[in-house]
Structures are given as structure tokens and as C-alpha cells.
Amino acid sequence: MDTCIEKIRTICADLLAKGEVQKVIGFAEGSIPMASRPIAVTSKDDVEKLVFNATCGLNLANYVSEALPKDGKIAVTAKGCDSRNLVTHMVENQVSRDRLYIIGIPCTGMVDKRKIAALFEDEITDFIEEGDTLTIVSPQKKEKVSKTDVLRHNCRMCTHRNPVVFDVMAAEPVEEQSLDQPFADVDQIAAMDPETRWAHFQELTKNCIRCYACRNACPLCYCPTCFVDESSPQWVGKGQDKTDINTFHFLRAFHCAGRCTDCGACVEVCPMGINVRDFTRKLNKDALELFGWEAGLDMEKRPPLDVYSPDDPDDFIK
């Protein structure tokens, strides 16, 4: 993956020099180990700032609408999941295709930073990525691990590593994964009895500080005023009451029903390490089973809960 960065830089320098785009949204090197930072590059002289590696786990589709100038185009680098969210943006009329120049990046997955941190007792001071080999350094030890072993769960479950829409590809497509049990995590929760399931979700969200990073990092969450922020009527209390926290997580997830690409940005950004995908994954499974639907693959189709079709399942209406 790191070999594609030169190509990305060349493409971007060229686009900016020719004035074809006003800016490029990509990732820059972070200021601490295992970090990267979304960045807008506006001059060809700055393309050296762009990087792409296994820590670029945010979804750049989230930055597109805000970064779009009054007229003209912007370029955005897009992994498989980013590209699916760009499709969703276009289908939902948040941005039009002709305003974007999409630089597709075939992706072999992002690392789970918490999983890596858990391998060390002390803090990580350096992180070097060479192909599948990661060299991770802490004051006490230096360890080589295989990236495949420390991938984020959503990346392990990913079946759309290659961008579904692009103007140019930064590298040859990678092989897609095929999974025997694509929703094992959901099934595992489903197998519990109701009280255990409830306890599982209580335990899951108990540390939530309601910073709403999961919502804000999600490209699907673009409502001008989120339901949790409405004051009249006020749907949800603002305190640390567990009912309010549950309500937030349940409804946030449900607003993503049939739209979620499982990009993992919500989990990536959570400062408290909450796997909020436990909510959205169930919805993704249902969308697939009930509607044969995976979000962000088709520019011509609206998400299933957005449209009526005579053969929609309706046995829940009594």
C-alpha cells in the first residue's frame, strides 16, 4: 500500500498544477506514532505532505461536503469504504459526481490501534509499516507483527476493498476477501438470551462520555441538527443517565440502517474504545437478509428504507 503514495502524489500534483481541482483531501502524517490526520492540500508544492498507510482509518467522505468550494472540483483519496460512502453521498444528493475527482486506493485494511497497544505494557513510541510487516517500538521492546493479525474487525470482514467508483486508481486492484461467516459477531450476540443481550449492550456503552465522535466521524450523519441536539422537542436527555446513552446509541445506529458501509470510523474515533459497530452490524445483516442490500454499491439505487417496493417485507405491520 505504501508504494501507491508516490502515484497519489504525482496525480495530485498534476491535478493541482493544471487547476483541475482546487484541493485534494487526503491524509497527512500524524504528530504521534500510529496517527494520521485528514488534510486538504491546495498547492502542488504541498503534495509531499500526503501519506497513505494502515493508520488512515477515518472516512474521508465525511469531509467532502464541507470542503467543497462554491464551484469547481475537489479531489479525494478513497479506500473501498470511503468510495462507498461517496456513492451514498451522491445517491442522497449531498454532492454531485461531477464535483469530485476520486483517486481510488485499493486497501488491504487498517490496523486496530487498541489491539496493538494491548500487545505492549508501556507506550508505543514508534510504528513502521513495510508491506504486511509492522515494526512497533516501545521503551521496553521492539516487535514485528503481521498487519493481517492486527487488522480492525471491520477490515477483516470487508468484502469491498477496492473502490467502487473512481476517476483514477492509485494501484492495481487487490484481491477481495471471501468470508464463510460474514456476521459471526452478530450471530454470537443473537445466540444470547434477551437479558444477556441487554447486559452486553449495557456493558458496551457504560463508558460512553457522549462526545458524539462516533456520530461526527460518520459520513452518514449530516443532518443540520441531530436528534440529540434538538431542544423543542427535546428527544433525549443530555446527562449521563444510561437511558439517554442507550437512546442515543440505538437511534444513531438506526439512522444508519441500510446506509452503513461498515467503514469502522465510528469505532476508530471513540475515545472510550466502545465497539459501536455492535449496533450497526445487526442492521447491516438485516439489510442484506431482508433486502439483499449492501450500501454504497449502486449509484442508481436509494437505500432500502428510503424507498417503497411492493415486495418489501411487511409482516411486522399488523
Place this chain on the structure above:
Amino acid sequence: MENPYVPYPVRIDDIEVATEDKSLKTFTFVFQNPADEEKFAYKAGQFAELSIPGVGEIPIGIASSPVEKGFVKFTVFRTGMVTSHLHNMKKGDIMGIRGPLGNWYPWEKLENKNVVIIGGGFAFTTLRSSIVYMLDPANRSRFKNIDVIYGARSPGMLLYREKLFDWEKRDDINMHITVDSTDDPDWKYHTGFVPQIVEKNAPVADEDTYAIVCGPPIMIKFTQPALTQLGYQDHQVIMSLENKMKCGIGMCGRCNIGKELVCKDGPVFTLEQINQTPKEY
């Protein structure tokens, strides 16, 4: 330890619809414990948090004047959750008032000075408080000329109409009442926007003249150049700002403009002070 978050219990003694569109109502409150009225000693220009248990609090300028005893008055525009709830309350209901909060118009500095009061729309509440205070027999001699320029969209949108017309009849205050427009053939006062009336009728500034300006942003924007033209320097223009507030005592952190907190260091600032700070209001 004194708890500044605990409101004084008050009873709604009277509710008056203040404007023809019913968007403003004037509430008269009486303290449940007479001793609280003394603790609530305030100066013209200060505000208070009107506190409705279970609903919330809103910061509102005090419209009654320190020289009016036995009650406090607030004129409230219906806009958010708390104000809407308040508009639906009735005489006799119990709620709370927390304050007085913030600073006030600089009455010591204004002594022996000409005072020009410029107000627009419903930002006339603390100006009412100020005028009543200055016209009080005990205070009138402390100030030189008093001019008032007050405008609203239409005659029915003027606040405190009876008081205005009373003041109009007096000879120790120069009233310049105006409306944006009216089809009332009997309207005997000015027609036109506040900045224009300021330009034509406000006294030319000498170093003993101060202007107090309160109104919607658009009025303030156009009144400023008119005042500058009349010779007012930035330190002679006194303004009262509004920002979103919660605590009212400078702790919750949201109402700042630069390093000043509107709730505690303000709401009254001179234009000179405002010009030195980010205009985040």
C-alpha cells in the same frame, strides 16, 4: 456557603401583552419572601435568570427600575423552549428569579452628563428601567439633558406605550418616538428607521454626552456611523450585548467575547471595549 444557583421564589402578579402581535409579554413578579426583594437590589442595566423548575432558565434584562418598589418586571419575547413555556403560564403561578446579574450602565460616570438613549424593537427593557430611574425626582438633577430615540416596526409594536406618551408630555426629557412605517393618519410622531432619526435628532456630541444603544444588530450597524458623524467617540457609546448564557455568573464558559464574559464582565460594554475583542455575539 451561599448557593448562587438557587433562585428566589416569586409569584406572577400580572401578565400584560406588550405588543400587538402578542410575541412579547410583560411579567410582573412579586417575591414570595419579602426579604428576598432587598437581596435582589439591582441597578438599571442588569439582568436576571428567570427560572422555571423542570423547564429551564433564561437570562432577561430587568425592565422595572430600582426606584419602583414591591415588584420586578420583565418583558419577554417568545422564542425558545423556556420563553414559550413562560408565555403559557398564568397569574399566580410560582417560579424563580436568580440575580441580579451582570454589570449596569455606568451611572456614576453619567452623572452631570447628557444622556442619549437609543433603542429599537424589543431591546428597550433595560432602557425603560434606565429612563424611569433617571426621571425619578431623587435622581433627575444628577443628569443634564436626556434624549430618547426609540423605534419599532409599527405603533403597535412599541413597548410601554403609555409610559412613552407620558414621557412625551414632560419637559425634562426629549422623546423622539419613531416607527418604520404606519398607515395610521393620526400618528403624530416620527416615521423612519432609528439610524435616520438619530442622524436628524440626536444631539451633537461634546465630551459630556454619552449614548446608550440597544437594539437589533442591523439597527446597531447603521446607528454607529450616524453617531460617529455626530461626534461621538467610541468610549461615549455604551452598548448592552446578548449571548447564550446558562449560569449567569461567569462559570459555565459559553458567553465569552474574547476574554470577557458577557454575563459577568458585561452585558454593558463601551464600543471602545467591544472594538478590542472578537465580535462573537
Place this chain on the structure above:
Amino acid sequence: MMGNLLEHMGIERDRLHFSWISSAEATKFVDVVKEISDKVRALDTDKKLAKDYTK
């Protein structure tokens, strides 16, 4: 899908109900409301999503 997610979280399915009732179908409305009330009553007071103010 909402019902599925609630159930997945451990909340009883019968607490959520969808029906099409036209404004002319007063009796159906009564029947449905009665049915829901009975079902919810059978489930007892919700202790999961209801707020506890005693703390």
C-alpha cells in the same frame, strides 16, 4: 429492522408495534390499541429504557 435491533439489544419485541389505520377505521384503532396495551401490560413495567430518577 427497528424491531429486530431492539430485540437484538434485549428489549421485548412486543413493545414496538406498527399498523396501518385509516382515519375512518375507529374500531380498528381501538382494537389495535387494546391489543398493544395488553401485550405491553403482560411484559410488565420496562426497566431498561425507562429512566430511573430515584438515584
Place this chain on the structure above:
Amino acid sequence: MNFITIDKKDWAGGIDKSRKTYRVFGPVQDENGCQLKPLAPDVYPLMDAGVTVMSPKSVLFPQTEKMLTATLDESSEDHHIMKPVEKDNTPRVVLGIRPYDARAIQMVKLNFDNPDYQDPYWCEAYDATTFVGLGINRPDSCDFSTSAGTGPFSEEGLDVLMADLDDRYLAKILTEKGETWAEACGFDTSADAAESQALFDILRKEAEKNITASVDTDRLSEKSILDLYEAPFWDDVAFSCINCGTCTFVCPTCWCFDIQDETKHKTATRFRNWDTCMSPLFTHHASGHNPRGSKVQRVRQRFMHKLKYFVDKYDQGIMCVGCGRCVASCPVNIDIREVCKTMNNYEKE
């Protein structure tokens, strides 16, 4: 000042003794790393843990705190009259607080305990609390506390400062509160003052040497507020921000809060929650107008408050103790050290 030594064998027993009079808070490990929490009777603080994800500010300033209640039942004589909620202000002790976090509490004190108003909830909790700090022998790479006016062995705001000497703690009793706590624990083996102080000095110097990160703050106060406010770099600083507010929540010095009312049946409750300048609601007027309606304005507010307004207002340096929590927790890697440098070096053209 007197010094005592505490054999680590006696540590747990001492804590247990103190539980008779103190509620004990300390660092514990959970799924999300280290957190500072009230300790259950059979739990002991994890003294050698890393920096806690959340700061200790919640000991005095919980994220959600009930303030007032009133009954709405009109048959009751005091209906609609709000009264303060009773608080448990029995003595509490925070064990293993990091020295820079204790300094942060002194900064928050400037806000909650000032000449005009005292916030009774915070102040009473503060008065009830004893802070027992542990010097940091091995500072993290994100730690820039020495250049933020504090350090790994800073004493400010602490009642006791301890040093970890492998088999024992050396404790410097700094206040009466600290002395009372040591007595309650039965820690009474005194140590030679001069020798102990010398040891503390060595450990402090050693630890400070290991701090490599820093911020420059020397020129912040001479800049004009408006020049910094209008500076061109804010768009770039703010670009990656998702306005989540994590930085403000994990920050030991961020004190802003929101006040909310809720009603259930016939009881009204007013409580406060941590608020964040990153949220548009923070300044959203009821009229719809928002003086900080854009992301850039909000990001600028956070840094201007910490690195300029506070500096000018209190003349006590920046409103940051260099703990590095926001640097480590920011999901989009906005780094206050870089922003501080940019502000400090900014020259208006």
C-alpha cells in the same frame, strides 16, 4: 515540611484503615485503559498505571451532577421552589493523582472559586478532598508538563507528594489535610528531611530530563487578541476536526458546563453536564443566531481560550498542564503543541 516513608507492604493496610473516614479514589484498569474511579472496598489503586484516559476533574466536577430539585405538586406548600440537592461531602482522598493534574485542579479553582462567586458544589467537594500525588518517574512521550508550568514532581495543589522507590514510597506531607490523611492510614515512619528532599530533587531532575515534548508560550501574552483571532492559520488547524469534544472532555482544565432541567412525574430536577465549545449548541441563541456557528470558529475558541484569553485574564500561564491527553485521544490528531507553537510564533504581516 515532614517526610515519611511507607513500606509498600503496609500500603494496602493503610488504605483500608483510611476507608473508615475517607472515600478512596484512585486509578484502576478497565477495558479502555486506565481510569480514575471511586474504589470499591476491596479494590486498591493501581499506582504504577499509565496516564488515565479521563482526567481526575470528575472527582470534584462529575460529568452529570444534580444541582437543584423542586416538587411540582401544587398540594405541597413549597411547590415550584427549587432547593439544593444534598451532597455527600464526607472526606475523600484521591490516591496517585499525577502532579500536573493537581495543578489543573488549581486552574479550575480559579473559575469555580473567585472573588465574586463561589460554586458551592465544586468548592465543597474541593474542601472535602485530599490529593495524594505520585511523582512520575517515567513520563510519557506526549507529556509536556514542564513547559506548561508544572512537571512530573510539581507540588502545587497536592496535599502529599509521594515518590516511588521500588519497595517503598517516600511521602512529602505538604498540608494539614495531607497530615490528617497520613494519620488516618497510620503512616508515621518519619524520614530525614534533608536527605529526602535531596532524593526528591534527584528524581525530579531525572524525570524532567526524560520529557522531550515541549510548547513555547513565552510570546503569547505580548500578542494582541485580535491579531491572533484574525490570523490566517485557523482554517488549516481546524480542517481535520470533527467537533467531537473529546479534547475538552479528557482535559483536566476544561471546566465549561451546561445546565439542564428534567421533569419526571411531579419532581423537577436541575442538573449540570460537562459541555464543550466544540458543540454548535454551546453558543446557539434561541433566535437561531450562532456567534460561533462554524467549525473553525469553535476550534479557534478552544485554543484562544486556553492559550490566550486565560493567559491574559489570570496571568498564570496557559490553561493547559501538558498532560498530553488531548493529543493522545484526538481522533484526527490535532495537536495542541503544534497549535501553541503556531500561535506563539505568529507575526502579523
